[in-house]
Amino acid sequence: MTQRGVVHNLLGLAFQDEGRTRRAAKSYLRALIRAREMGNVRNQAVSIANLGHLTLKSCMRQSARGYLLQAVRLYSELQASMETDMELIQVLLWLGQALVSEHQLVHSRLCYEMALMFGLRHQHLHSQLQVTKSLCHFYSSVCPNPDACITYHEHWLALAQQLRDREMEGRLLESLGQLYRNLNTSRSLRRSLTCIKESLRIFVELGERDKVAEAWLGAGRLHYLMHEDELVELYLQAAIQTALGSEEPSLALKLYEEAGDVFFNGTRHRHRAVEYYRTGAVPLARRMKxxxxxxxxxxxxxxxxxxxxxxxxxxxxxxxxxxxxxxxxxxxxxxxxxxxxxxxxxxxxxxxxxxxxxxxxxxxxxxxxxxxxxxxxxxxxxxxxxxxxxxxxxxxxxxxxxxxxxxxx
The missing domain is CATH 1.25.40.10 (Tetratricopeptide repeat domain)
Incomplete structure (x- = not known):
């Protein structure tokens, strides 16, 4: 009987992937009935969680919240183990999404943070990564909080370093550089510059020439904001030379314009923008039509x-x-x-x-x-x-x- 319940859950997942919502719901309900007949609490939790996810994807928010809360309660009755906690993390993430859609931001944040707590308890990097991505999105787009967003991006960076994913590390350093720059304090600008220069080293190592060029430009922009004018031109020229060496005219055009924007959008030496716009960007734009x-x-x-x-x-x-x-x-x-x-x-x-x-x-x-x-x-x-x-x-x-x-x- 337990095996039949598992099969019904697997069938439900297959139907859900194919977009056959009704068939998926019937399979999950059959799995739930079998689990209740056997008194298998974990399988009940899995079936109800799957129903919650299905209704969430179908935009039935209240039903989704009800199912997912019920699944969380059932998981809380089980003896804690790494396997059940990993399942609970996924349920909490779905519940967090459902609560966000109902604008219950305090409760959704609690779900995400509880999910991260379970990931930290088991030192499970991939589940922490999944939850941290959700928290970064939450604090950047759903409930903007720059300090919290930076905190979770820093944790995401630490996870990328532990996983030895250099590409992810480089992109996170790039994102952190932007987040610190947005704070616009002398300390945050210095930290932003550190992040950008670290990302530059990684992109050079990975051979991502477009990212290297953008990192040079980002460093030049930061030196301008920090009033270190003697270094600005050095970094901007390095960005443009890297872009020209890539044999991608569109990248070079973009970098010439953005280098000009550093001065155009600033308050000092604004006349320097003319050189990048008139002698750099315009000829390239004409050549590319x-x-x-x-x-x-x-x-x-x-x-x-x-x-x-x-x-x-x-x-x-x-x-x-x-x-x-x-x-x-x-x-x-x-x-x-x-x-x-x-x-x-x-x-x-x-x-x-x-x-x-x-x-x-x-x-x-x-x-x-x-x-x-x-x-x-x-x-x-x-x-x-x-x-x-x-x-x-x-x-x-x-x-x-x-x-x-x-x-x-």
């Missing part, structure tokens, strides 16, 4: 020159961006490009050209308002057009006064 990338870079160059009050250069870049935007066939891209061009013309006191560009942007807007942001944009553009009209009238009055004065002479 990456129209949207080229447009995005010219938009950045325009914005940069406006902020630096280099309006003549800004006009050059804004004009190129406007021409490129017409080729994309994307009205939103056209609107952005022509708005920037209008801003440059306005700053250069070229009011007629500015007016033409602002009117062009309005023609690209939808005929009816779709959001408060659009209403605000309309208001700003019409306000600017009103100022342009005022300046033109003022200029006309001045000219008229000059003509009248000359007539009197």
């Amino acid at each position: 990456a129209l949207r990338t080229e447009l995005r870079i010219f938009n950045k160059l325009t914005e940069l020159q406006i902020s630096l009050e280099g309006y003549d250069k800004a006009l050059e870049f804004a004009t190129l961006a406007a021409r490129l935007s017409l080729l994309t066939g994307d009205h939103k891209q056209e609107l952005v490009a022509f708005h920037r061009l209008a801003t440059v013309y306005f700053s250069l006191n070229m009011y007629e050209m500015a007016e033409d560009c602002y009117l062009k942007t309005l023609s690209l807007c939808p005929p009816w308002l779709q959001s408060p942001k659009e209403a605000l944009y309309y208001a700003k553009v019409y306000y600017r057009l009103g100022r342009l009209t005022f300046y033109q009238l003022k200029a006309a009055v001045i000219v008229l006064h000059e003509q009248v004065w000359r007539c009197h002479l």
